[in-house]
Amino acid sequence: MAGDVLSLMTGEVLEDVELTLGELCRRCGVPAEHVFELVEQGVAEPVGRDPGVWRFRGVSVYRVRCALRLERDLGVNAAGAALALDLLEELERLRVRRWRLED
Amino acid sequence: MEFKDYYNIMGVERDATQDEIKRAYRKLARKYHPDVSKEADAEQRFKEVGEAYEVLKDPEKRAAYDQLGANWQAGQDFRPPPDWDQGFEFHGGGFTDADAAGFSDFFESLFGRGFSQGGGRRTGFSARGEDTHAKVLIDLEDAYHGATRGVTLRHTELGPDGRPRVQERTLNVRIPKGVRQGQHIRLSGQGGAGMGQGEAGDLYLEIEFRPHPLYHVEGKDVVMELPVAPWEPALGATVKVPMPTGAVDLKIPPGSGNRRKLRLKGRGIPAATPGDLYVVLNVVLPPADSEAAKAAYRQMEQALAFDPRAHMGG
Numbered sequence: 001m002a003g004d005v006l007s008l009m010t011g012e013v014l015e016d017v018e019l020t021l022g023e024l025c026r027r028c029g030v031p032a033e034h035v036f037e038l039v040e041q042g043v044a045e046p047v048g049r050d051p052g053v054w055r056f057r058g059v060s061v062y063r064v065r066c067a068l069r070l071e072r073d074l075g076v077n078a079a080g081a082a083l084a085l086d087l088l089e090e091l092e093r094l095r096v097r098r099w100r101l102e103d
Numbered sequence: 104m105e106f107k108d109y110y111n112i113m114g115v116e117r118d119a120t121q122d123e124i125k126r127a128y129r130k131l132a133r134k135y136h137p138d139v140s141k142e143a144d145a146e147q148r149f150k151e152v153g154e155a156y157e158v159l160k161d162p163e164k165r166a167a168y169d170q171l172g173a174n175w176q177a178g179q180d181f182r183p184p185p186d187w188d189q190g191f192e193f194h195g196g197g198f199t200d201a202d203a204a205g206f207s208d209f210f211e212s213l214f215g216r217g218f219s220q221g222g223g224r225r226t227g228f229s230a231r232g233e234d235t236h237a238k239v240l241i242d243l244e245d246a247y248h249g250a251t252r253g254v255t256l257r258h259t260e261l262g263p264d265g266r267p268r269v270q271e272r273t274l275n276v277r278i279p280k281g282v283r284q285g286q287h288i289r290l291s292g293q294g295g296a297g298m299g300q301g302e303a304g305d306l307y308l309e310i311e312f313r314p315h316p317l318y319h320v321e322g323k324d325v326v327m328e329l330p331v332a333p334w335e336p337a338l339g340a341t342v343k344v345p346m347p348t349g350a351v352d353l354k355i356p357p358g359s360g361n362r363r364k365l366r367l368k369g370r371g372i373p374a375a376t377p378g379d380l381y382v383v384l385n386v387v388l389p390p391a392d393s394e395a396a397k398a399a400y401r402q403m404e405q406a407l408a409f410d411p412r413a414h415m416g417g
């Protein structure tokens with residue numbers, strides 16, 4: 001274990017990387033068809049005309065995974081998960097704002 | 104091990120219909136879903152509810168659970184009676200579609216082992232390890248200069264005696280310059296171990312800035328409250344300001360009001376287009392705690408003819 005402690009690890013900052021469709025699927029553990037469905041609902045917004053050249057922002061991993069958990073655990077469909085995600089983000093912004101005003 | 108009262112956890116009667124159980128579950132799942140809820144024990148509650156539903160939604164498991172009898176109290180010390188599940192035929196394995204990893208010992212003792220045989224745990228099965236998540240607290244200065252941080256992670260694994268135990272490991276992680284609040288560093292292959300030939304998952308570290316007495320961060324901009332005496336913004340002044348990159352002399356233009364924001368372009372968190380640093384002037388009144396101080400305030404009162412409530416129309 002001592003070697004583990006000493007070796008220095010360099011990771012990538014998720015927010016700074018771009019992912020292909022394949023990479024996003026792999027990191028989220030879902031087939032491309034499922035990602036298509038979420039893209040259609042705006043859960044992830046790739047740049048590029050067709051799936052072969054799509055580029056996703058790294059944070060899409062978080063949004064897609066969260067959508068998958070909501071689908072699985074709450075029984076909502078892709079549209080419902082997308083709506084919940086948008087509302088959750090809005091809620092988070094309001095929480096931060098309230099926290100600043102309370103200060 | 105403790106007895107779990109699944110009906111109580113779900114908030115339903117023992118004779119609830121399958122539909123009632125399903126509705127109760129949907130409601131509780133929305134309430135305690137860790138992605139949705141901000142309650143501190145949401146994850147714990149969500150797992151508990153999931154476990155209860157896993158049993159009660161399945162008529163076979165529910166019937167088996169029911170025949171343990173209604174006299175058990177939640178938390179009571181429990182041992183399953185020998186051969187308690189004799190005569191019950193279960194389908195589809197115990198851990199059906201739920202993530203059973205977080206289920207209690209109580210659940211496992213009832214449905215765990217016997218079920219996985221029925222369900223057919225595949226041998227020679229390979230799967231990628233799961234991705235794991237942790238937060239790492241850094242100082243604002245680390246985002247300016249980059250840093251190396253030791254991150255201690257705890258996870259539970261099964262010991263040789265079959266009991267779960269907490270394992271600790273420390274990773275030395277490079278914090279890249281310019282990293283921001285809420286960003287994630289991915290360490291490839293540092294997540295959960297894979298099964299069979301499967302590779303290990305990844306570890307995601309979420310960056311969180313330690314609360315700082317002087318600064319707070321908004322994206323790549325940094326905001327600092329600077330206490331000033333009333334005459335400094337009024338007359339103009341040059342004051343020493345501690346900054347994450349070292350102290351600088353800041354020029355306060357004369358005639359500045361309280362809460363005026365002074366922007367120091369490019370002094371925020373480094374990036375291709377670096378953030379800005381905002382200094383917010385915060386006028387602090389000197390205490391009138393001596394004769395000289397009181398005299399000075401009286402003099403101001405006479406000299407200024409100042410009415411801060413003029414716009415209130417009183």
